[in-house]
Amino acid sequence: MSGNLSSPNYPFNYDNNLDCYYHITVPDGYIVKLTVLDFATEGEYSYFDYVQIYDGPDDQAFLLHKIGGTKVPIGFVYESTQRYMTIKFHTDFTGVRTGWLFNFIASTPNATAYFNATLGTISSPNYPSFYPNSFLQFYKIVVPETKIVLVEVMDFVTEPSYDYLRIIDGNNATDISHTLGLLSGNLTGNGSMPMTFYSTQSIVSLLFYTDHSVNRTGWTLNFRTAPKLN
Structure with a gap:
């Protein structure tokens, strides 16, 4: 199981004042592996517009990472510890960029x-x-x-x-x-x-x-x- 996720309008500029949620669920016995293919939000290292990656089915789960700006390295990988991952994309009222593109796959975790x-x-x-x-x-x-x-x-x-x-x-x-x-x-x-x-x-x-x-x-x-x- 695999696929791509992208910000609204990608590869064109996203809109201001967004709060978008993406929920990934893979089969039992697998975890979610998320790879950054492209990333550009407002600012260089800023968090005015940002993505939060949660280890679970909603944004009440453990926060794995918060990323924003134009310096996020391509190819970075984030892994859940379970079959669910949630992504939140927030933008403020000013300043837009082309956004982001992620790939996700269902991955087998290391043996216990x-x-x-x-x-x-x-x-x-x-x-x-x-x-x-x-x-x-x-x-x-x-x-x-x-x-x-x-x-x-x-x-x-x-x-x-x-x-x-x-x-x-x-x-x-x-x-x-x-x-x-x-x-x-x-x-x-x-x-x-x-x-x-x-x-x-x-x-x-x-x-x-x-x-x-x-x-x-x-x-x-x-x-x-x-x-x-x-």
């Missing part, structure tokens, strides 16, 4: 990394060297049903806001309503480490996402079982 053990260590790719850009990985910790999972994050340094680790209580890594922690930025540098999270069940899911630019040394965490609370 399973950890069926009572204790262990998980780290970002290449840790303690820099992790890759444009990376999406799911991890799953599974312990005996009579136990819960204790996760202790020992070191954490990512690009603030855009590269993150989400820790989910349960089997569904995209169910943000069961988020135990959403970590991003230099948490080691600000003295937040270590950080401890407890599940309420025998499975914890992790989702590590990085965008197309800027990388850091990443993260490492330990996990072990703990008694279930009655």
Whole structure:
């Protein structure tokens, strides 16, 4: 499944005072990969006219990126973590350009990394060297049903806001309503480490996402079982 999306009137100038929404849905088991083919909005680096890309079915989902101006590199790729992606295009009352053209495809995510053990260590790719850009990985910790999972994050340094680790209580890594922690930025540098999270069940899911630019040394965490609370 694939297709193109464009701003109104593209490749001619779009109108002022727009708020346009585009909703992409791909089949179960796939994610959305969005590639910038052309981009020009008002200003050079400005956000007077801009595109917001959301990881989910509407604009209440996690904001993956906000882009605007004429310096957005062609070929940049944005990936959802689920089968939905929402794009919002906003223009103000003055100044127009030719707009933008995106291509989207249904893409297969990396295979989930399973950890069926009572204790262990998980780290970002290449840790303690820099992790890759444009990376999406799911991890799953599974312990005996009579136990819960204790996760202790020992070191954490990512690009603030855009590269993150989400820790989910349960089997569904995209169910943000069961988020135990959403970590991003230099948490080691600000003295937040270590950080401890407890599940309420025998499975914890992790989702590590990085965008197309800027990388850091990443993260490492330990996990072990703990008694279930009655």
